[in-house]
Amino acid sequence: DTAVSQTPKYLVTQMGNDKSIKCEQNLGHDTMYWYKQDSKKFLKIMFSYNNKELIINETVPNRFSPKSPDKAHLNLHINSLELGDSAVYFCASSQREGRNEQFFGPGTRLTVL
Amino acid sequence: QKEVEQDPGPLSVPEGAIVSLNCTYSNSAFQYFMWYRQYSRKGPELLMYTYSSGNKEDGRFTAQVDKSSKYISLFIRDSQPSDSATYLCAMDRDYKLSFGAGTTVTVRA
Numbered sequence: 001d002t003a004v005s006q007t008p009k010y011l012v013t014q015m016g017n018d019k020s021i022k023c024e025q026n027l028g029h030d031t032m033y034w035y036k037q038d039s040k041k042f043l044k045i046m047f048s049y050n051n052k053e054l055i056i057n058e059t060v061p062n063r064f065s066p067k068s069p070d071k072a073h074l075n076l077h078i079n080s081l082e083l084g085d086s087a088v089y090f091c092a093s094s095q096r097e098g099r100n101e102q103f104f105g106p107g108t109r110l111t112v113l
Numbered sequence: 114q115k116e117v118e119q120d121p122g123p124l125s126v127p128e129g130a131i132v133s134l135n136c137t138y139s140n141s142a143f144q145y146f147m148w149y150r151q152y153s154r155k156g157p158e159l160l161m162y163t164y165s166s167g168n169k170e171d172g173r174f175t176a177q178v179d180k181s182s183k184y185i186s187l188f189i190r191d192s193q194p195s196d197s198a199t200y201l202c203a204m205d206r207d208y209k210l211s212f213g214a215g216t217t218v219t220v221r222a
Contacts, residue, residue: 004156031208040121041199043157043212056209090156099164100145100205104156 003027004105006091012111013081020077021108023091031055032074033092033102034066043090049074050096081112116140119202119213127221132189136202136213139183145205146178148187150198151215157201161187192220 004025013019025032033056034046048056049068063079074091091105119136126132134148145164149157161176163169163185169176177186185204189196197220202213 041151041201041215041217043201043215045209045211048208092156094208096208099162100208100210101147101159101162102210104149104158106156107154109154 004091004093004103006089006105006108008108009106010109010111012113014113015081015083017081018077018079019081019110020075021089021091021110023074023076023105025072025091025093025103025105027093027103029093029095029103030071031094031096032068032071033094034074034076035090035092035104037088037090037107039087047074047076078110081110083112086110086112114139115214116211117202117204117213119216121214121216123217123219125219125221126192128192128194130192130220132192132196132218132220133186134188134200134202134216134218135184135186136204137182137184138204138211140204140206140211141180141183142206143204143211146176146185147203147205147210148174148176149201149203149212151201152198160200189218192218194220194222196220 031050047066088107092102094102148161151157175188199215201215
């Protein structure tokens with residue numbers, strides 16, 4: 001009964017490849033997020049979707065494309081992977097009205113070789 | 114200058130000590146203030162949530178917010194080895210969280 005789950009947990013790939021990370025939440029929340037955590041542990045928001053609509057889009061290269069097929073799922077597709085994309089990517093969810101208490105998934109550790 | 118500043122430490126304390134963590138921020142538009150705990154290779158989990166100046170206590174944890182000084186703190190009393198983790202402050206503005214860099218804490222048995 002994991003609240004926010006992500007797949008895969010680890011991803012090792014070559015530069016130039018395209019990869020996807022999937023996220024699912026079973027908390028009934030209406031808002032989902034993607035964060036990137038770099039090697040210094042700094043956590044930075046990338047995107048947010050509310051009811052399948054993009055509401056936050058930080059300065060992220062357009063090689064990154066989020067897709068939300070429904071409220072419970074938010075996927076992240078990355079084209080033409082670069083060395084600098086190596087990081088841990090976290091998905092989170094919250095209920096927009098109220099406290100914006102965000103629940104995080106376990107993370108996907110992406111290594112680009 | 115980052116919107117949220119947090120000393121990354123590391124901080125090492127003996128078991129039973131009080132752990133004191135803090136963050137400063139520059140944007141007075143932040144409305145809500147949080148502390149997350151992140152164990153190694155895990156996702157952050159919410160510890161404390163406050164929205165006004167003052168203190169909030171939950172068990173061994175106390176969160177303080179001073180909006181006039183743009184300063185927030187987290188205190189952990191009677192620290193345990195299981196408290197060893199990275200603690201991240203976070204601040205909410207328009208449903209967007211801005212995080213501090215995180216402080217890595219080790220509690221020595």
